[in-house]
Amino acid sequence: MIEEALLEINRGTAEIIDIERIEKLLKAYFDEGKNYTVKAGFDPTAPDLHLGHTVLLQKLATFQKFGARVQFLIGDFTATIGDPTGKSATRKVLTPQDIAKNIESYTSQAFKILDESKTDIVYNKEWLDALGSVGMLQLASNLTVARMLERDDFSKRYASQTPIALSEFMYPLLQGYDSVHLKSDIEIGGTDQKFNLLMGRQLQKSYEIKKQQAVLMMPILEGLDGVQKMSKSLGNYIGVTDAPNDMFGKILSISDDLMWRFYELLSSKTLNEIADLKTGVSDGSLHPKSVKEALALEITTRFHSEDAANNAKSEFDKVHSKSQIPTDIPEFSCEGEVWIAKALLDCALEPSTSQARRDIKQGGVKINQEKVADEKLVLTTGEYLLQVGKRKFAKLKVN
Amino acid sequence: MIEEALLEINRGTAEIIDIERIEKLLKAYFDEGKNYTVKAGFDPTAPDLHLGHTVLLQKLATFQKFGARVQFLIGDFTATIGDPTGKSATRKVLTPQDIAKNIESYTSQAFKILDESKTDIVYNKEWLDALGSVGMLQLASNLTVARMLERDDFSKRYASQTPIALSEFMYPLLQGYDSVHLKSDIEIGGTDQKFNLLMGRQLQKSYEIKKQQAVLMMPILEGLDGVQKMSKSLGNYIGVTDAPNDMFGKILSISDDLMWRFYELLSSKTLNEIADLKTGVSDGSLHPKSVKEALALEITTRFHSEDAANNAKSEFDKVHSKSQIPTDIPEFSCEGEVWIAKALLDCALEPSTSQARRDIKQGGVKINQEKVADEKLVLTTGEYLLQVGKRKFAKLKVN
DSSP states (O other): OHHHHHHHHHTTOSEEEOHHHHHHHHHHHHHHOOOEEEEEEEOTTOOOOBHHHHHHHHHHHHHHHTTEEEEEEEOHHHHTOOOTTOOOTTOOOOOHHHHHHHHHHHHHHHTTTSOGGGEEEEETHHHHHHHHHHHHHHHHTTSBHHHHHTSHHHHHHHHTTOOOBHHHHHHHHHHHHHHHHHTOSEEEEEGGGHHHHHHHHHHHHHTTOSSOOEEEEEOOOBOTTSSSBOOTTTTOOOBTTSOHHHHHHHHHTSOHHHHHHHHHHHOOSOHHHHHHHHHHHHTTSSOHHHHHHHHHHHHHHHHSOHHHHHHHHHHHHHHHHHTOOOSOOOEEEESSOEEHHHHHHHTTSOSOHHHHHHHHHTTOEEETTEEOOOTTOEEOSEEEEEEETTTEEEEEEEO | OHHHHHHHHHTTOSEEEOHHHHHHHHHHHHHHOOOEEEEEEEOTTOOOOBHHHHHHHHHHHHHHHTTEEEEEEEOHHHHTOOOTTOOOTTOOOOOHHHHHHHHHHHHHHHTTTSOGGGEEEEETHHHHHHHHHHHHHHHHTTSBHHHHHTSHHHHHHHHTTOOOBHHHHHHHHHHHHHHHHHTOSEEEEEGGGHHHHHHHHHHHHHTTOSSOOEEEEEOOOBOTTSSSBOOTTTTOOOBTTSOHHHHHHHHHTSOHHHHHHHHHHHOOSOHHHHHHHHHHHHTTSSOHHHHHHHHHHHHHHHHSOHHHHHHHHHHHHHHHHHTOOOSOOOEEEESSOEEHHHHHHHTTSOSOHHHHHHHHHTTOEEETTEEOOOTTOEEOSEEEEEEETTTEEEEEEEO
């Protein structure tokens, strides 16, 4: 059981620091039913989650299966702080109302993945405000300038003489102090957060918290292109509030490689179940498209409902089949109005007007992808896509 | 009048930034009677002032003569903050009681120089506490890491890989913010404070104070050796709580060069009066020693009283004349007890024992700098300094 838990916790991770601590926490849970805490921080300035953000949430949900209480940390302290230098265009000043609205939106999405009964939503403004001027200064005394400049992005900016505001040095410390206040056992975050996550460990030591948090880092999810990270600004994202049809369709559009990546990082299927799917695809008993459909159904169900997901699938199938139109359709034109049966004959779609009338009666003729019900229809000036059966197409321009 | 004020304000300064601002403030004072503020910060962790510290106070007193209200800033905010890294041995944590006691001692000394009615004692804990976590972070956003590392001592420490705690970067900002809060017109400090003094100007601009403070820097006073800076740890200092005799004597011990330096930086004599003294010394009408005595009297009077200073002078003269003993005194020895008159003859201080007896009767003979009253005195085993008149000395060892 503990082995299975460890496998699921390890699943898809980029790096784990202090796996021994995690093992001990799991052992205490399985042996004695003792719970432990897993912290993850969320920025309330951007209320729209996309699937990339949910990688962390999935991992938190996994931990919840195995005894964890999640410390769902809302970073509301810095959100109200503007950047007086105006150097950072990304940092907008939000009103408390904006933030409250964002948090509401954020958590309602998050609880589609997390178990609410095992989640504590916490706001760092509470204890960071209480730190006060003196507390901030004491916090700052825990780190050296040289150590801070070792952080990858800082060292690059310093070397290239790109200004680094002194306050930027404070943010990792504040994030670390959150772990001190919360006495977190584990913190999870993206690989880009490594420095800040380790800061939590360091500060817990400085502030004499008995045991330091283990750190688990998740990779950054790729976007629809399968190459760049999923991001709103790159337009390659699947938003968790995307309409069911969009969500379903976007997932079906990804490559097979990316599909397996999504299974690993986003699916609630177990590792064994995913292994079975892979076997099925490789021995030919499963079509990759149906595996992708199953993923799209799972994700769409998660953020909407099973009905919405099934409807999305039907709609997709319909649209998908509708859109099976060849790109090289022969084109015709004629002068004046024309009877539909005559038009089908002229465009070489039917051998005779009588055959055309029979096909129309049987529902086998479409104009602009809509079935023709009336065999006496007359086409007036305009352009038409004529179709007989599934395969025969022609374009007709009536002048 | 304004020209005289400017000369006195310039007197002894190492550097002035924005002299135009000072000229305008003086003009507004002389023309319209408008007052202005001059800020200086004092550290309440070291309650014992020495003359080096009073250089600033003298300059403040000069400003007070010309319309300034002094913002006597007690840096009590940082004084209560320990250094959790333990890296700085110099920073002691003080209790509020310690600080109150130090401040009491500090200001009672300072008001021997400053005009109390033109002085506002202000405590930066008041507004720095009120800044809070958010205010601290906003403050830190006003400066870049690169700019901070330009500061001389920081750049050296960074280059030599000597740790710089992040909190140390905050101190100049806090000092600068004091000037924002106080809307100071001028700040004065030592040359070693240049970076921090300029920070006040920069932050006043960031926080949209209409006019930025002018900055006036005083040199660091040399100690008794005339070479190294006056400092308690170097033992070359004159404490303002030194006993009158010590104070007087120490000042008389300094070189003539250092005496003129002390006149410039510590004396309340005007520049014209000092120029007269210099002329007197150079044309021989004044002995340098009497000029030095005048300085010693002025300083001792300032921190004690005129009576105490005069007593110190008398005492000094007495001790000083007693100690007029040449360094190359001939040495003699003899076996067994010896009559004083015989001893004086043997040591070639007298031509005969009868002459010796006459001189003893007239009080012209001393043993160990005490007059000999008894012409029948017998010297037993021991060492004696024999003296006849003012000039003749001998050392005698009786075995």
